[in-house]
Amino acid sequence: MRKYVRSEIVDMKGYVSGEQPQGNEAVKLNTNENPYRASENVYDAIRQAAEVGLSRYPNPLGEAVRQTAAKLYGVDPASVMCGNGSDDLLTILTRTFVGSGELLRMPYPSYILYESLAEIQGAFCEKIHFNPDWTLPKKFEENPIEELGDISQGKANNLRLVVLPNPNSPSGTVIPKTKILEIAQQLPCPLVVDEAYADFAEENCLDLVEECERIIVCRTLSKSYALAGLRFGFLVASPKLVEQMLKVKDSYNCDTLSIAAAAAALADQDWLRENRRKILATRARLQKRMRKLGFDVPTSHANFTWNTRSDRPVQPIYAFLKERGFLVRYMNYPGWSDGLRISVGTDEQTDRCVDLIEEFLEKT
Numbered sequence: 298m299r300k301y302v303r304s305e306i307v308d309m310k311g312y313v314s315g316e317q318p319q320g321n322e323a324v325k326l327n328t329n330e331n332p333y334r335a336s337e338n339v340y341d342a343i344r345q346a347a348e349v350g351l352s353r354y355p356n357p358l359g360e361a362v363r364q365t366a367a368k369l370y371g372v373d374p375a376s377v378m379c380g381n382g383s384d385d386l387l388t389i390l391t392r393t394f395v396g397s398g399e400l401l402r403m404p405y406p407s408y409i410l411y412e413s414l415a416e417i418q419g420a421f422c423e424k425i426h427f428n429p430d431w432t433l434p435k436k437f438e439e440n441p442i443e444e445l446g447d448i449s450q451g452k453a454n455n456l457r458l459v460v461l462p463n464p465n466s467p468s469g470t471v472i473p474k475t476k477i478l479e480i481a482q483q484l485p486c487p488l489v490v491d492e493a494y495a496d497f498a499e500e501n502c503l504d505l506v507e508e509c510e511r512i513i514v515c516r517t518l519s520k521s522y523a524l525a526g527l528r529f530g531f532l533v534a535s536p537k538l539v540e541q542m543l544k545v546k547d548s549y550n551c552d553t554l555s556i557a558a559a560a561a562a563l564a565d566q567d568w569l570r571e572n573r574r575k576i577l578a579t580r581a582r583l584q585k586r587m588r589k590l591g592f593d594v595p596t597s598h599a600n601f602t603w604n605t606r607s608d609r610p611v612q613p614i615y616a617f618l619k620e621r622g623f624l625v626r627y628m629n630y631p632g633w634s635d636g637l638r639i640s641v642g643t644d645e646q647t648d649r650c651v652d653l654i655e656e657f658l659e660k661t
């Protein structure tokens with residue numbers, strides 16, 4: 298393969314997404330989707346857009362979403378960029394800021410895709426290990442450009458991008474925004490705050506974008522708007538940075554139907570508030586029951602919980618649940634630990650899942 302394919306690509310593992318069985322036979326609590334149906338306004342907007350026709354190219358900037366998001370968050374439309382899911386935005390960000398031989402830093406354990414994107418660029422990716430309580434190491438907070446580990450030997454002065462998912466996956470934990478601002482102020486490069494799950498948290502970093510030109514906030518409609526199948530995300534950054542990133546994106550990275558749908562979803566904040574209320578209530582219940590069953594569960598600010606235990610392996614629990622038609626995510630992070638990441642489903646799905654875990658623990 299080396300004859301044809303760039304060595305960076307041959308040498309990389311490639312990102313592996315969670316299991317996506319097609320059809321409705323499994324209860325899917327493995328990829329942090331929303332268990333509820335999106336706002337009816339979204340379906341109406343898709344029907345209307347289709348009615349108008351699909352023979353023309355879409356608006357290249359997703360202008361309807363830019364305007365709606367700008368109004369909603371009180372930002373300049375020129376500071377909003379749309380993407381085909383936030384994965385697309387993360388690709389554009391990495392391609393814009395990180396060149397071959399340069400350095401991207403990310404916390405660990407977190408979203409593994411960042412590493413794959415750095416690898417595609419032929420860049421170095423350094424993982425900053427979280428403390429056991431999911432705070433960032435003091436050393437990094439105090440000096441985020443310091444030489445930290447083996448990989449950054451001689452490369453820290455080539456630091457081009459830091460990516461911080463907040464809330465983090467798989468832990469659901471958050472770094473306070475005051476800390477994030479302090480880190481960004483010391484950096485020589487942009488700090489992407491990946492806020493895929495921020496609608497389920499108490500605070501977010503959107504208003505820091507104006508305060509610090511290095512902060513870029515990335516959002517998705519996949520989780521809190523129940524639109525993972527639609528593929529839509531947007532980011533908020535300084536207009537000067539957006540101008541550069543627009544050169545990197547595909548000309549028509551979002552299609553007519555998804556632009557119409559995303560604008561309608563963002564415009565229906567009543568739907569979002571009600572959905573958030575339900576998810577947070579079920580999350581509290583999931584967390585409480587899992588702790589009662591003996592799992593360590595860090596307090597979650599997202600739509601999932603991270604469940605570990607030191608007294609027994611958890612992979613057999615994953616396998617048992619799968620046999621019974623319940624998919625959760627088993628994750629094993631080398632140098633850290635393994636655990637089960639369980640997405641918040643409906644009350645019924647969540648209760649049934651925990652009942653099964655209880656049944657398994659009782660008989661083994």
Ligand code: PMP
Nearest residue numbers: 382383384408462466493517519
């Ligand atoms: N960021 C994080 C932290 C995620 O967990 C995910 C979902 N896997 C994404 C980004 C990507 O979401 P999407 O591409 O569906 O917008």
